[in-house]
Amino acid sequence: MTTDRLLPTDEAAAILDLAADIADRELAPRAEAAEENGEFPREALRTLGRAGLLGLPYPEEHGGGGQPYEVYLQVLETLAQRWLTVAEAVSVHTLACYPLAEYGAPEQRERWLPDMLGGELLGGYCLTEPAGGSDAAALTTKAVRDGGDFVISGTKAWITHAGVADFYQVFARTGGPGAAGISCVLAEAATPGINPQKPERKMGLNASPTAIIAFDDARVPTERLIGDEGTGFRIAMSALDAGRLGIAACAVGLAQAACDYATAYAKDREQFGTRIIDFQGVGFMLADMATQITAARQIVLHAARLKDAGRPYSVIAAQAKLFATDMAMKVTTDAVQVLGGYGYVRDHPVERYMREAKVLQIVEGTNQIQRMVIARAMGK
Template sequence: MTVQRILPSEEAEAIIDLARQIADAELAPRVSDYEARSEFPREVLRTLGQAGFLGLPYPESVGGGGQPYEVYLQVLEELAYRWVVVAEAVSVHTLACFPIATAGTDEQREKLLPSLLGGDLLGGYCLTEPAGGSDAVAMTTKATLDGDQYVVNGTKAFITHAGVADFYALFARTGGEGASGISCFHVPGDTAGVLPQRLEQKMGLNSSPTAQIVFDDAHIDRNAMVGDEGTGFRIAMAALDSGRLGIAACAVGLAQAALDYAVEYAKEREQFGRPIIQFQGLGFMLADMATQVAAARQLTLHAARLKDAARPFSREAAQAKLFATDTVMKVTTDAVQVLGGYGYVTDHPIERYFREAKVLQIVEGTNQIQRLVISRHL
């Protein structure tokens, strides 16, 4: 990766180096085969967990890595550079741990977080519904109190890690209409009545399992509620502020991979007696791509530094997610063009990068929603 990094500590440098080594040894050799077979790399996630990468931004006292978000996002970028599915998996897991880490009781944190962050367990995030889409407040999944248990009924859609997650952060309606009627729950993946459906056949991210999850009279303990009743929507939106930065970092890593591959190809491919990178039309295109990737990275890290300083960062997170994911779509599109016909065939990874880029403009809030968030802050 042709990136100069300025990291806040020697420890951070060692973490980034370790992430790069693991990515080169465990991710890069597997990606093509696993994507072709649509196989989820669960063992790779265990390896990352054992190395401490599934809990990097959470405190060491509960099993996390105690690292600034600025460092965590650069780890995600390194992973996405080799295999964006794995980086997205880490981002989703981090998102799923957020409710317990920030809104859970002391007892919940002490009991659950060490195993959630230690790598043995993998999480999913159950917010979106088939009819709701971007309108999360319109959710219809209900959790009805029955004695010492809640009975959950409803359907969640487009759930990453559906069927392979060991636990889900679930958002369901416990009260009336509106955001104040939504609560958050921690649900073990093997709970009776939690029914993952057939896997979605997607354009990209083939090795990442995505499906609807039906909750059919699923009984969960009353103490599985995270935070106070009616605070679930606020928890979900706070989690998404952080999650959007994770997706932005994934986008930057993928865009950098496409840029580097296009540059190397343009150096080697000769037409009319010279490398095509020497033609101004292509050279200027690559220069624009490089500038856009650098800008996306800095916007993402700026938002992370605000978060690390405990300052408001919601608008900046939306800006980073918007710009970085629009950038990766533009960069991968241009990378296909640089390779010409070779960019359209599976002999080169560029066509896969192109397909993977599109979904990043959709997940963790579509880019139209990001614009709505930004405009409201204005």
């Protein structure tokens, strides 16, 4: 399964083979029905956790895999080829673990991280607000100290895993206006006053719940503050740099699935006595799809290798997310076109791939935000 990949170690190749095996056996057969019925695959995530695939980029001492980011991202791509909801869930969970893994005190990591990385606890990331959108520094959710607790009040929007997560990383205002007044608090989902609302009715990823969460004077112990007060915005932005690579890898996997399906269809479908892949109009379209997927994959892996080397990677992460998700939207649209009328009906998965691709251009910072990040860096 890994013969076409350049992996850093034999262990990495074995991990990728394991991910592909689980995805083929446990994920792919269930994806269509679960998406149709809106059933969140919680047990599948536990299976991945017990197989060691939920904490790959985090230290082994806390139950992680101790793997380079380039290995983790290729696992995400592999999962996304079979079922995007699961790959996105792994990416979001990895994002939710990041503040604790990177900024938590040693005793906090020892206490909470093993169950997170082992898949027993599923995470959500509460940054975005209804009015704030991409302007995260303007968030209004408050966390006010009261004795040994923070009392959190406010509203978070577009929260993946709302209502099914076991913990939330909550970014709230503990100080004055602007980025310097924001802190990060690790909250148990069962905390009274944390109230997920009705899931949004989405165009895709229907098996992945997304909802508003209302914080109605939820009391969270101050010992759950991650990092120092006022460092929350820096933590959030650092986490998003890594998270954007996860979404980019998901986009590559989804596009590969669409390309593979369209190619197989084009080799089997005949018109005028000829396989449609042998018509230049179709063959060239498939060739462009394959080339764009390869290009996106290389940008994603280049960014991952910079991260693994400890070098700055924020701009290349924005480029990877921008290019890969725009590519996925184009490739899935073209896959529908290759199938013609059959691509527009739910008898074939490419129409679902096309609907799912759209959200990848929006989450973890819209692609317009990615262009702003890149342009600002160019202007310095």
